[in-house]
Amino acid sequence: MTTTLADVAARARVSPATVSRVLNGNYPVAASTRERVLRAVDELDYVLNATASSLAAATSDLVGILVNDIADPFFGIMAGAAQSAIGGQEGTGRGGGEKLAVVCNTGGSPERELTYLTLLQRQRAAAVVLTGGAVEDPEHVAAVSAKLAKLSDAGTRVVLCGRPPMEGGGSAVLATLSFDNRGGGRQLAQHLLELGHRRIGYVAGPEERTTTRHRLEGHLKALDAAGIKDDPRLVLHGPYDRRSGYEATRELLDREPGLTAVVAANDTVALGACAAVRERGLRIPEDISVAGFDDLPFSVDAVPALTTVRLPLYEAGAWAGRLAMGAEAPPEGGVAVVRGELMARASTAAPGR
Structure with a gap:
């Protein structure tokens, strides 16, 4: 049975007009309402119309890079490097052009992370790069795994950068670059x-x-x-x-x-x-x-x-960008461990020196 816009409105407890505004992005909607609508859209696997349904497995020229805090240099460096690598790959868009890499700042919110993944799924993103550590909550991990599986099934390339391999959701992930x-x-x-x-x-x-x-x-x-x-x-x-x-x-x-x-x-x-x-x-x-x-x-x-x-934050981010673009083969087994290097400087010395 085909899911209708009215079904989504009923699930989200809003009017059909509000659902339309959220999906079309042409009218301001409260953040809490927007997230409720997107959650209902996700749960019901709703698509706008028959044309959109037929294109559900296609991908756009959009790539999403998720970060916890764009103001933190840890994430800014990785995201900037990934964005540069993605933008530097020519002839990969639907029309032969470049991809549009968009940085999505979750603010460390698990709910916002899921909302962005839902939005990227609806936009049929060509790739998604998730950076930084993950939240260790079983319910959230299961929700992210399910979301990444949907993205992967629709043709989206999923890359983790700076995250450990996902438990139970690894098959949906093209490559994981895990910091040691x-x-x-x-x-x-x-x-x-x-x-x-x-x-x-x-x-x-x-x-x-x-x-x-x-x-x-x-x-x-x-x-x-x-x-x-x-x-x-x-x-x-x-x-x-x-x-x-x-x-x-x-x-x-x-x-x-x-x-x-x-x-x-x-x-x-x-x-x-x-x-x-x-x-x-x-x-x-x-x-x-x-x-x-x-x-x-x-x-x-x-x-x-x-x-x-x-x-090596910049190097890891650039590597993730190339993987997201398909410009480089995934590491063997899909997982690469990125090791750190001790930098002993003047802030440490023998006690009581």
Whole structure:
């Protein structure tokens, strides 16, 4: 039985006119209403008309690049590189022209991520690139897997960049470029241990993110191998921003006066950690060593220069763009592990130097 616009309106609890406005994009509609309509469209697999139905398996000249926060250099660098690679491929559009790469900023919202995937499905996107860590919620993972399967079945090329392989939804993904966050976390902790640190605070990212868990697991594994018992008091979670690093480091210094080092979830968080250390009248690295992760552009110019783990963000983003365009064959098995490199700089030294 064919789904009608009225069926969608009934499911979304809005008028047929509102559904039409959302789908045509020619009239402003409240964000919550828009998301409810798109969810109903997705659940009912509604297409606008018979012509659209016949084209459901075709693809357009559109490529979607999903990021958690476009203002974060981690995502901006990857998205910019992917967009450049996609725009630089000639003769691949329906009319032989270039693809239009659009960056979709989810703001870290799982609901917004699904909404963008629905919109890209309706636009019959040629490719979708999802960047950064995923939310570890079984219901959301299942919803994303189902959405990617629909996109793939319609001919959309799906590439993950900076994400671990999807559980249960891997068949829909053309290629996964997965950062070795565990390995990077382990390298960073080993570096501090070799310098002589034993009381190390850790400012982690949001608990629900895969990136957060993997980096922390690598850190704790290195401590365990050195015979240092895990102390939950020395691990605090928060957003990937400067304020989180500042507030968490203040609390860590209150909890453990004998702290000699702080590892931050990323370089931006590390800047906040440095501010908190200086506010206490402590020197970096003479009194407290501070380390970050990612090697964002400002890291080498910080004072002192920040010890961190360099991830090849630009290279990974460009690779994802080429894969999305079909300009490069997927890695063997569909998954490639992108490893980081320890960048030991002036913000870390032996304790009590």
